[in-house]
Amino acid sequence: MYKTQIIKTKEILKQLISYDVLGGQSNLEIMQYITSILDVHKVDYHFVPNENDTKKSLFCRIGPAVDGGLILSGHTDVVPVEGQEWQSKPFEMIEKDGKLYGRGSCDMKGFLACCLASLDYMKNRVLTKPIYFAFSYDEEIGCLAGPALAKAIKKSFTERPEFAIIGEPTNMQTVIGQKGICVLETTVKGSAGHSSRIMQEVSAIHVAAKLMVWLDNKMVNLKTSGNINNRFIPNHTTLHCGMVHGGIAPNVIADTCTFYWDIRVIPEDNVHEIIDEFISYTKEVETELKQRYSLAEINTSINHPPVPPLGTTEDSAIIPLIQKITGNNALTTVAYAAEAGQFADEGFKTVICGPGDIAQAHRANEFIEISQLEACLNMLENLVDTFSETNNVTTKR
Numbered sequence: 001m002y003k004t005q006i007i008k009t010k011e012i013l014k015q016l017i018s019y020d021v022l023g024g025q026s027n028l029e030i031m032q033y034i035t036s037i038l039d040v041h042k043v044d045y046h047f048v049p050n051e052n053d054t055k056k057s058l059f060c061r062i063g064p065a066v067d068g069g070l071i072l073s074g075h076t077d078v079v080p081v082e083g084q085e086w087q088s089k090p091f092e093m094i095e096k097d098g099k100l101y102g103r104g105s106c107d108m109k110g111f112l113a114c115c116l117a118s119l120d121y122m123k124n125r126v127l128t129k130p131i132y133f134a135f136s137y138d139e140e141i142g143c144l145a146g147p148a149l150a151k152a153i154k155k156s157f158t159e160r161p162e163f164a165i166i167g168e169p170t171n172m173q174t175v176i177g178q179k180g181i182c183v184l185e186t187t188v189k190g191s192a193g194h195s196s197r198i199m200q201e202v203s204a205i206h207v208a209a210k211l212m213v214w215l216d217n218k219m220v221n222l223k224t225s226g227n228i229n230n231r232f233i234p235n236h237t238t239l240h241c242g243m244v245h246g247g248i249a250p251n252v253i254a255d256t257c258t259f260y261w262d263i264r265v266i267p268e269d270n271v272h273e274i275i276d277e278f279i280s281y282t283k284e285v286e287t288e289l290k291q292r293y294s295l296a297e298i299n300t301s302i303n304h305p306p307v308p309p310l311g312t313t314e315d316s317a318i319i320p321l322i323q324k325i326t327g328n329n330a331l332t333t334v335a336y337a338a339e340a341g342q343f344a345d346e347g348f349k350t351v352i353c354g355p356g357d358i359a360q361a362h363r364a365n366e367f368i369e370i371s372q373l374e375a376c377l378n379m380l381e382n383l384v385d386t387f388s389e390t391n392n393v394t395t396k397r
């Protein structure tokens, strides 16, 4: 049965890769392919569409409507291939030296393929606890669909799923912690003029510089007297400004300056508190500026909803389960953002664990090792065994 599983997984992965759904684009066609597999296995499914029905997330349950089930979650979108030097066609899967190449092979259609290829095994056993699939869209442009999907699962079923595995590439290692991220944009409006009049006008660049220094001071403050979590490097929340636009010449006072920045929070910190603190500081500065130039303004906007951190603790009930089904006791953390925190926010005990190496994600010649898919299929098989009747009989307490 093992050999046929991997053949089936490869077939499904090849199809999934052929749908070149980038973050932001419609995913209806790839969803249609996924539902065609669910139909064959007679699995009922539900959708969580976007406003104008051009994209949708999918969720379904395999097994009985009882508490204590586990959600397997992944996204259907991928990142662009523009400007990357691919040696093969990115949306046509090719196999070479035990690796499968193609955009999304690793992040994270390989995981989706393993889930779908395991349906036979799931349906052939008598599950005493349910397994759910939760497949989203627009993950790559800011985990946009995760919150609504996690909420819909919580609301739609009478029973309460307990666990969630987000199958992002971790080389099948268990990730229990992830920093959250929020990306912001701040624009300062000042008054233009000859640079000799700097004391009469409001230089948007000078004001922006002051605000950026605030960000840096705030980070130093968090580092020296804020929360510390040694599971992360660095072990505190960070603030960073990565892009500044403003000004036209050295001798012209800039009337506009915009800077783009982010906050990466550890699970112990609240991103909204930091944003509120920054905003109230900008209000103070703005009041001062208005005395000099009445139209001076400072505005800050959040570029997309903040992605919450994941802070699953080592005593969480998902830890013995994931250790059992992966056969690996190690627990780790990652720096990248994923939908895990969004599922955890809805009360599901969540870890990230999936096939492939994040080092291969988002780059040219993305690949997944077939051995990683095998390890993932093994994990899913162990999950089914753990959740199925015969096993429950033998491990009865």
Ligand SMILES: [Zn+2]
Residues within 6 Å of the ligand: 075, 107, 108, 139, 168, 169
């Ligand atoms: Zn991903």
